[in-house]
Amino acid sequence: MIELDDVSYNYGGGELLSGISLTLPPGSFHFLTGPSGAGKTTFLKLCYGDLLPTGGRVSAFGKDMRDMDRDDIARLRRRVGVVHQDCAFLDHLSVEDNVALPLTVSGRDPQGEEANLNELLAWVGLSAQARSFPPELSGGERQRAALARAVIMAPEIIIADEPTGNIDWEMSLRLLTLLVELNRMGKTILIATHDLNLIRTAKQQVQARVLRIRNRDLQLAGADL
Amino acid sequence: MSVAADILNVLRGDPQADRVVPPTGHTAWLTLFTSGAMAFLAVFALALSLATDRLAERWSSELARSATVRISAPAGQEEAQLRAALRVLEETPGIASARVLEDSEQRALLEPWFGPDLPIDALPIPRMIDVIEDDAGYDAEGLRLRLTAEAPGAVLDDHTRWRRPLVEAASRLRTLGVVSILLIGLATAAMITLAAQASLAANAQVIRVLRLVGARDVYIARAFVRRFTLRALSGAAVGTVLGAVAIALLPRASAEGGFLTGLGFQGLHWLWPLAIPPLAAIVAFWSTRIAAFRSLRELM
Numbered sequence: 001m002i003e004l005d006d007v008s009y010n011y012g013g014g015e016l017l018s019g020i021s022l023t024l025p026p027g028s029f030h031f032l033t034g035p036s037g038a039g040k041t042t043f044l045k046l047c048y049g050d051l052l053p054t055g056g057r058v059s060a061f062g063k064d065m066r067d068m069d070r071d072d073i074a075r076l077r078r079r080v081g082v083v084h085q086d087c088a089f090l091d092h093l094s095v096e097d098n099v100a101l102p103l104t105v106s107g108r109d110p111q112g113e114e115a116n117l118n119e120l121l122a123w124v125g126l127s128a129q130a131r132s133f134p135p136e137l138s139g140g141e142r143q144r145a146a147l148a149r150a151v152i153m154a155p156e157i158i159i160a161d162e163p164t165g166n167i168d169w170e171m172s173l174r175l176l177t178l179l180v181e182l183n184r185m186g187k188t189i190l191i192a193t194h195d196l197n198l199i200r201t202a203k204q205q206v207q208a209r210v211l212r213i214r215n216r217d218l219q220l221a222g223a224d225l
Numbered sequence: 226m227s228v229a230a231d232i233l234n235v236l237r238g239d240p241q242a243d244r245v246v247p248p249t250g251h252t253a254w255l256t257l258f259t260s261g262a263m264a265f266l267a268v269f270a271l272a273l274s275l276a277t278d279r280l281a282e283r284w285s286s287e288l289a290r291s292a293t294v295r296i297s298a299p300a301g302q303e304e305a306q307l308r309a310a311l312r313v314l315e316e317t318p319g320i321a322s323a324r325v326l327e328d329s330e331q332r333a334l335l336e337p338w339f340g341p342d343l344p345i346d347a348l349p350i351p352r353m354i355d356v357i358e359d360d361a362g363y364d365a366e367g368l369r370l371r372l373t374a375e376a377p378g379a380v381l382d383d384h385t386r387w388r389r390p391l392v393e394a395a396s397r398l399r400t401l402g403v404v405s406i407l408l409i410g411l412a413t414a415a416m417i418t419l420a421a422q423a424s425l426a427a428n429a430q431v432i433r434v435l436r437l438v439g440a441r442d443v444y445i446a447r448a449f450v451r452r453f454t455l456r457a458l459s460g461a462a463v464g465t466v467l468g469a470v471a472i473a474l475l476p477r478a479s480a481e482g483g484f485l486t487g488l489g490f491q492g493l494h495w496l497w498p499l500a501i502p503p504l505a506a507i508v509a510f511w512s513t514r515i516a517a518f519r520s521l522r523e524l525m
């Protein structure tokens with residue numbers, strides 16, 4: 001679904017990632033780990049077209065991102081659900097409207113899909129907070145709202161950037177359960193995290209592969225985790 | 226026509242899409258105020274153009290039959306000199322026609338100054354010949370010399386010839402009016418571009434989020450275009466109404482009114498200012514659209 005071929009990336013101060021090749025097959029579950037500043041967020045951004053590689057090529061759904069125009073990128077983002085590290089909400093809209101935002105901007109009427117939306121909010125446990133505003137949510141609630149927004153378009157791939165970054169263990173497990181459920185429904189999952197406990201727990205529930213960024217390169221971590 | 230359809234579409238809007246960009250305070254008022262002020266000025270520039278157009282037309286048509294020849298001769302010779310003068314005029318190239326004015330016509334000319342009860346027969350009123358020149362015009366100095374030779378009592382009075390440079394000035398003024406309207410349009414475009422850019426920059430974070438969740442550029446641009454088009458339209462509508470009222474309240478132009486009192490709209494010309502608000506909307510539509518697409522490409 002997403003393919004990287006000899007990809008490198010450079011913000012201008014030397015290569016951050018180099019010579020990375022990877023294929024994310026449909027229905028796979030991947031963790032991406034590595035120390036802070038290793039380039040996890042950068043790697044994910046390359047996967048959903050927020051950054052273009054400075055070397056090599058990235059393709060999504062069989063299409064080279066370099067050949068995509070801005071509208072193609074917009075359409076790609078409707079097929080790839082992303083939980084951003086900072087959640088990226090619109091603070092002047094309610095949680096419900098934020099979750100429905102991908103529907104709104106793609107010209108679909110959220111009112112027509114209200115049942116869907118309510119079900120989704122119930123699934124992430126935010127029915128009571130539907131009319132709150134993002135700044136009023138706790139860290140865990142924000143992450144779950146971001147996950148709900150990432151999946152509302154029924155994307156084939158879900159990418160999450162440190163979704164359990166600063167939330168407690170119980171909440172992390174709840175989020176992991178949601179992601180595992182999505183994978184069982186056939187979604188491709190890619191999660192960046194440096195929480196090794198989370199990875200261990202996940203491995204008991206799904207066939208997860210662990211990728212590690214080390215020395216600008218991407219390595220498949222062994223079973224030793 | 227498709228621009229009009231686009232604009233109508235934008236104005237009809239999508240309330241859902243409208244909320245995704247937070248409402249902005251001061252750029253809204255600046256846009257409203259500036260388009261109002263610009264529309265107000267445009268009304269005057271329009272009035273100026275139309276008035277000078279009328280003036281130039283009236284003056285140049287008066288120029289065509291501007292000259293008169295006045296015969297003031299001793300009672301016995303008046304008739305002979307009149308005929309001699311007519312003969313000279315008929316032979317002069319550049320004169321379309323020459324006609325002796327009737328008593329009643331002369332009375333009408335004098336009435337404004339002396340009142341209707343003027344005993345015209347009792348006064349030594351000179352006889353008058355109305356001279357109409359053709360497009361080429363005649364040589365006034367040559368004609369004067371010949372008249373003096375043939376009819377010493379004949380005086381050529383081409384008193385409205387002084388208006389010729391004025392007609393030129395009037396049409397120059399009309400051009401200036403049109404140029405002013407264009408400048409007002411360009412200034413409006415520049416102002417709306419700046420306001421739109423400020424608004425886009427202030428909402429960079431919002432735009433980034435919208436792009437991340439899959440919004441196309443047209444969708445984001447439309448939210449801004451709609452706002453600025455609506456503001457320009459309503460601001461210009463208010464400005465136009467105020468400008469038109471100010472023009473309507475100007476003192477009435479009398480029949481022989483001069484330039485200043487003639488500044489205004491007459492008859493169907495009152496429909497012209499109606500074009501200002503839609504034009505402002507079109508200008509706003511394109512300025513915002515261009516500014517939005519450029520900013521979007523730069524933002525991310």
Ligand SMILES: Nc1ncnc2c1ncn2[C@@H]1O[C@H](COP(=O)(O)OP(=O)(O)O)[C@@H](O)[C@H]1O
Nearest residue numbers: 011012016034035036037038039040041042043
């Ligand atoms: N927009 C940027 N411009 C320049 N450097 C950046 C930018 N974003 C990230 N970096 C740098 O790239 C490195 C990797 O960042 P990031 O991908 O966010 O790492 P991680 O998510 O693994 O913590 C960091 O050193 C960071 O400072």
Ligand SMILES: [Mg+2]
Nearest residue numbers: 040041085161
């Ligand atoms: Mg990161």
